[in-house]
Amino acid sequence: MKVIADFSVVPIGVGVSVSKYVAACQRVLDEMKLKTHLHAYGTNVEGEWDEVFAAIKRCHEAVHGMGAPRISTVIKVGTRTDRDQTMSDKVTSVESKLAGPT
Amino acid sequence: MKVIADFSVVPIGVGVSVSKYVAACQRVLDEMKLKTHLHAYGTNVEGEWDEVFAAIKRCHEAVHGMGAPRISTVIKVGTRTDRDQTMSDKVTSVESKLAGPT
Amino acid sequence: MKVIADFSVVPIGVGVSVSKYVAACQRVLDEMKLKTHLHAYGTNVEGEWDEVFAAIKRCHEAVHGMGAPRISTVIKVGTRTDRDQTMSDKVTSVESKLAGPT
């Protein structure tokens, strides 16, 4: 089952800056060769269900390993059986509606 | 790695009523003997990371199997290494603060 | 426009315990006489759009006022025009499906 997901990790108990933990998660995603897009409130990721969730689990392990005692993560995950769709398809689909008549 | 999670499943393309799909997910959670709490905007679930996410995957499979072509799910997942905490601990902890001095 | 919402507030940069901040938000909701249900990963709240979001804003102000330099909040908000629905209607609707035939 293919998914398009988005997730954001908030380490708790390690100060206000979270970027180095987000970077550690990005390294996990890159190592697993998942297609990603980093934005200002999370990361889009595309792949097979099991790979994507294995990556998020490894991200939690990495962030705990860096010293964060607590993590709260939000994941959005979309699956569809009617057709294949990529992350860039989703963005293009909205943009084509914006370009057309209201 | 133990988690306290919360998730809500939105089937897309099958009309406005979502309760039967939520019930199907609840049955999956019950079959897997996970501890849960159903509320008005999702379900709390507590257990090992792999079990909880296996349950959510099976929930997606069940909902697609019922005819929903598309699903968008939101998952919140918390992990901590500093101490054990249950779902009811979390609620009790807030309630004790409410009962005490402001 | 009536909403059923759910939100969870994560203060960042103030240690691992978040319950006193959640309690402060609960006090805001109570003062505004909003109908709520506290669960292990957030709070359900029901009311008019403007009131519910005013409450969440006041909650952010209260949590910053308690010393949290940074807050990350997740809000789920549902609106519908086809019929009235309360938080307890939503739970009852799922439970009736669970009680019935699969």
Place this chain on the structure above:
Amino acid sequence: MKVIADFSVVPIGVGVSVSKYVAACQRVLDEMKLKTHLHAYGTNVEGEWDEVFAAIKRCHEAVHGMGAPRISTVIKVGTRTDRDQTMSDKVTSVESKLAGPT
């Protein structure tokens, strides 16, 4: 109070395609001259609390106006009092960590 937010709107009861509704929300954001970034699972938006949430409310009104009887939206909202931060600051901060030593 300045916010960096992210939101995704799911219209329920109007078929599987959601892009025209997302486009309608984007038009609202553009009309309100808010700074945005559209990604594969939502839209980042930056601005004053009241403006951002007024935009999301207008988005719900627009989507209901297009015929969607039910909408479920997820909003993530971050506020901070320690310093100013833009959406692009957040992305740049992670990217600088990725470029540096592990």
